[in-house]
Amino acid sequence: MSLISQIRKDRLPRHVAIIMDGNGRWAKKQGKERVFGHFQGVDSVRKTVKAALQSGVEYITLYAFSTENWNRPQEEVNALMELLVNTILNEVPSMNDQGIRLRFIGDRNSLPGKCKETIIAAEGLTENNSKLTLILALSYSARWEILNAVKKIVDSGVESERITEELFSSALETKDFPDPELLIRTSGELRISNFLLWQIAYAELFFTDKFWPEFDEELFYEAILSFQSRERRFGKTSEQMTHSA
Numbered sequence: 101m102s103l104i105s106q107i108r109k110d111r112l113p114r115h116v117a118i119i120m121d122g123n124g125r126w127a128k129k130q131g132k133e134r135v136f137g138h139f140q141g142v143d144s145v146r147k148t149v150k151a152a153l154q155s156g157v158e159y160i161t162l163y164a165f166s167t168e169n170w171n172r173p174q175e176e177v178n179a180l181m182e183l184l185v186n187t188i189l190n191e192v193p194s195m196n197d198q199g200i201r202l203r204f205i206g207d208r209n210s211l212p213g214k215c216k217e218t219i220i221a222a223e224g225l226t227e228n229n230s231k232l233t234l235i236l237a238l239s240y241s242a243r244w245e246i247l248n249a250v251k252k253i254v255d256s257g258v259e260s261e262r263i264t265e266e267l268f269s270s271a272l273e274t275k276d277f278p279d280p281e282l283l284i285r286t287s288g289e290l291r292i293s294n295f296l297l298w299q300i301a302y303a304e305l306f307f308t309d310k311f312w313p314e315f316d317e318e319l320f321y322e323a324i325l326s327f328q329s330r331e332r333r334f335g336k337t338s339e340q341m342t343h344s345a
């Protein structure tokens with residue numbers, strides 16, 4: 101039986117977040133430069149979007165470039181920024197036709213002008229689409245985001261008693277999106293690398309040894325099936341869950 105046919109539509113994660121890792125190692129493994137892996141990774145993004153549309157997941161967040169990634173060799177940073185701009189320009193028309201809304205989270209002011217312009221235009225063009233929301237994390241780190249939220253809240257002059265989890269969430273970059281219920285990381289690393297720390301408080305984690313350029317629809321479905329096989333207790337007991345207390 102195909103994997104997608106085993107997915108239960110009534111128990112889908114609404115939001116899946118992905119740490120797309122292992123492009124460099126994948127390229128090196130075949131004697132190529134690291135950037136070759138980044139190029140190939142675009143294909144995995146296409147496959148992920150296709151799988152999300154097929155399965156009915158409403159939100160996908162992809163970690164494309166972290167705050168810490170600015171510390172990579174300048175040449176690699178430049179190549180990544182160029183690839184990002186070109187990919188967005190190439191893919192946006194077809195994404196728009198498919199009803200995909202593009203959104204970006206991260207420090208847009210730290211991006212090169214061309215990149216910032218491209219993401220603003222892509223968000224504007226696709227803002228009324230509702231089939232799937234594709235969120236790209238660019239120059240993003242969770243600690244940056246959390247500190248920014250703290251600054252906004254302090255500047256607003258709100259009294260401390262009025263600061264709730266909801267109010268805090270509404271000061272984050274992700275204020276318009278539900279929290280991810282499933283977080284996938286490729287490449288075998290078992291870490292979060294400063295991604296969505298607040299939002300993944302109760303997410304299910306799925307790690308695979310496959311490098312990002314090897315990621316495909318089937319692996320996406322496998323992650324969803326793994327998610328659906330787990331009991332999410334949210335602090336309660338197993339007995340409470342089976343009696344749907």
Ligand code: IPE
Nearest residue numbers: 120121122123124125126164
């Ligand atoms: C993920 O692949 C892409 C980015 C972080 C931009 P890497 O470039 O981190 O590849 P590895 O982890 O070094 O193999």
Ligand code: IPE
Nearest residue numbers: 119120121163164165166293
């Ligand atoms: C995490 O990957 C960031 C992205 C996928 C964009 P890294 O390759 O930067 O993470 P570390 O440095 O191995 O933790």
Ligand code: MG
Nearest residue numbers: 121122123287
């Ligand atoms: Mg990496």
